[in-house]
Amino acid sequence: xxxxxxxxxxxxxxxxxxxxxxxxxxxxxxxxxxxxxxxxxxxxxxxxxxxxxxxxxxxxxxxxxxxxxxxxxxxxxxxxxxxxxxxxxxxxxxxxxxxxxxxxxxxxxxxxxxxxxxxxxxxxxxxxxxxxxxxxxxxxxxxxxxxxxxxxxxxxxxxxxxxxxxxxxxxxxxxxxxxxxxxxxxxxxxxxxxxxxxxxxxxxxxxxxxxxxxxxxxxxxxxxxxxxxxxxxxxxxxxxxxxxxxxxxxxxxxxxxxxxxxxxxxxxxxxxxxxxxxxxxxxxxxxxxxxxxxxxxxxxxxxxxxxxxxxxxxxxxxxxxxxxxxxxxxxxxxxxxxxxxxxxxxxxxxxxxxxxxxxxxxxxxxxxxxxxxxxxxxxxxxxxxxxxxxxxxxxxxxxxxxxxxxxxxxxxxxxxxxxxxxxxxxxxxxxxxxxxxxxxxxxxxxxxxxxxxxxxxxxxxxxxxxxxxxxxxxxxxxxx
Amino acid sequence: xxxxxxxxxxxxxxxxxxxxxxxxxxxxxxxxxxxxxxxxxxxxxxxxxxxxxxxxxxxxxx
Numbered sequence: 001x002x003x004x005x006x007x008x009x010x011x012x013x014x015x016x017x018x019x020x021x022x023x024x025x026x027x028x029x030x031x032x033x034x035x036x037x038x039x040x041x042x043x044x045x046x047x048x049x050x051x052x053x054x055x056x057x058x059x060x061x062x063x064x065x066x067x068x069x070x071x072x073x074x075x076x077x078x079x080x081x082x083x084x085x086x087x088x089x090x091x092x093x094x095x096x097x098x099x100x101x102x103x104x105x106x107x108x109x110x111x112x113x114x115x116x117x118x119x120x121x122x123x124x125x126x127x128x129x130x131x132x133x134x135x136x137x138x139x140x141x142x143x144x145x146x147x148x149x150x151x152x153x154x155x156x157x158x159x160x161x162x163x164x165x166x167x168x169x170x171x172x173x174x175x176x177x178x179x180x181x182x183x184x185x186x187x188x189x190x191x192x193x194x195x196x197x198x199x200x201x202x203x204x205x206x207x208x209x210x211x212x213x214x215x216x217x218x219x220x221x222x223x224x225x226x227x228x229x230x231x232x233x234x235x236x237x238x239x240x241x242x243x244x245x246x247x248x249x250x251x252x253x254x255x256x257x258x259x260x261x262x263x264x265x266x267x268x269x270x271x272x273x274x275x276x277x278x279x280x281x282x283x284x285x286x287x288x289x290x291x292x293x294x295x296x297x298x299x300x301x302x303x304x305x306x307x308x309x310x311x312x313x314x315x316x317x318x319x320x321x322x323x324x325x326x327x328x329x330x331x332x333x334x335x336x337x338x339x340x341x342x343x344x345x346x347x348x349x350x351x352x353x354x355x356x357x358x359x360x361x362x363x364x365x366x367x368x369x370x371x372x373x374x375x376x377x378x379x380x381x382x383x384x385x386x387x388x389x390x391x392x393x394x395x396x397x398x399x400x401x402x403x404x405x406x407x408x409x410x411x412x413x414x415x416x417x418x419x420x421x422x423x424x425x426x427x428x429x430x431x432x433x434x435x436x437x438x439x440x441x442x443x444x445x446x447x448x449x450x451x452x453x454x455x456x457x458x459x460x461x462x463x464x465x466x467x468x469x470x471x472x473x474x475x476x477x478x479x480x
Numbered sequence: 481x482x483x484x485x486x487x488x489x490x491x492x493x494x495x496x497x498x499x500x501x502x503x504x505x506x507x508x509x510x511x512x513x514x515x516x517x518x519x520x521x522x523x524x525x526x527x528x529x530x531x532x533x534x535x536x537x538x539x540x541x542x
Contacts, residue, residue: 238537314540387540
């Protein structure tokens with residue numbers, strides 16, 4: 001009997017069925033992480049608005065101690081850094097690793113334990129801070145009973161990503177996998193060491209802020225950045241149907257980031273009471289970051305060349321490309337900010353706040369929104385219920401972060417110039433900043449409106465309100 | 481040397497050794513395994529018969 005001919009159509013259906021099976025294997029835990037992250041984004045947005053309004057209207061909510069500026073801002077930071085970005089990072093790592101390894105997720109239910117531990121930890125962190133239990137350690141301000149939840153939850157995710165990699169059927173390790181593997185290896189170590197040296201066996205004196213800023217900068221650089229850049233390296237080629245312009249550059253960029261990013265944290269302590277060689281070495285590392293950033297920037301731009309018209313048609317691409325452009329911008333800015341002459345003006349001002357938000361929101365969050373718009377329909381098997389809400393989300397987020405960045409960058413720069421001038425009274429600086437704070441609130445309202453639209457879309461999709469798709473640009477194959 | 485200083489040094493030196501070794505091992509494995517031998521094939525590894533090169537895979541819902 002002659003063997004059955006393998007036709008292109010047969011190949012296509014078999015590959016689609018394999019991809020659908022992989023998506024189905026990780027559907028539960030990834031959706032759990034994604035939905036939890038969206039919830040914490042809403043909580044973080046509300047807390048951000050409270051804190052922002054207080055900057056220009058100081059008597060707002062004065063009767064409620066839980067919402068004093070210090071507590072609301074700290075709680076906002078925990079909700080968005082630990083709750084929102086970290087939960088998307090973990091969910092995205094699991095989903096992309098399964099797809100890139102072409103293997104199904106094993107024991108998916110155990111990842112629900114990880115997600116629950118993380119949610120409990122975040123809840124304790126946010127509520128603990130609002131009730132007055134916050135610690136005066138930037139980014140690590142959660143009460144000391146929270147870290148064990150995060151370490152346990154993170155350990156499970158890292159182990160599952162490693163186990164998925166071990167079981168891979170695709171022999172080639174794509175650049176996104178390099179980034180993900182590095183992130184799930186680096187971050188548990190980074191977090192555990194920071195907590196150990198600040199809370200469990202506290203280092204003394206100036207070593208504490210050194211550890212603190214080493215952690216803070218690397219939270220973005222060795223946790224969020226690798227996964228967000230890796231996500232862009234997966235989504236942009238997949239969406240436009242074109243391989244990366246230069247795979248060689250992408251690999252070079254990864255190894256350059258691995259080599260230089262971890263040096264950069266000490267530039268936050270320029271002018272502080274730390275050894276001069278430490279901040280100088282950090283400045284060198286920060287400037288060396290031009291290498292991976294230029295590599296990524298060239299690669300993303302050249303991959304998109306002649307395909308920019310697709311931004312009109314693809315929501316995921318629109319968010320991802322915005323995030324990729326913001327990555328280049330914020331990284332260049334970060335390298336320049338690490339120079340001591342520049343720091344003389346920009347340090348300890350709202351210029352740094354604008355920079356941090358361009359990184360965490362304009363770059364990381366925008367790419368993660370793109371990930372949602374691509375990933376969720378493939379997991380639920382349903383399209384998004386409303387194009388209009390997606391457009392509302394995009395424009396509110398894009399215009400919001402632009403207003404935020406421009407308003408605080410200009411205000412922060414002049415704040416720094418005035419602070420360096422001993423003839424300018426402090427009160428004048430506060431009065432000068434007021435309109436800039438107002439622009440921050442307007443931007444915050446816009447972004448929050450976008451987040452509500454995004455959350456509504458997610459709830460509708462999870463509730464099965466979207467149209468079921470079996471073909472077209474989003475190619476689903478139902479399992480038989 | 482008091483215990484706290486020792487703990488700090490142990491963590492810092494241990495981390496440098498652990499991560500330096502891990503990086504060298506990962507890079508060595510990648511070269512031995514031929515991960516960098518055919519970069520064009522590597523770039524195309526995310527595509528397949530169901531989502532081939534040349535076919536966009538995302539659009540606004542109708």
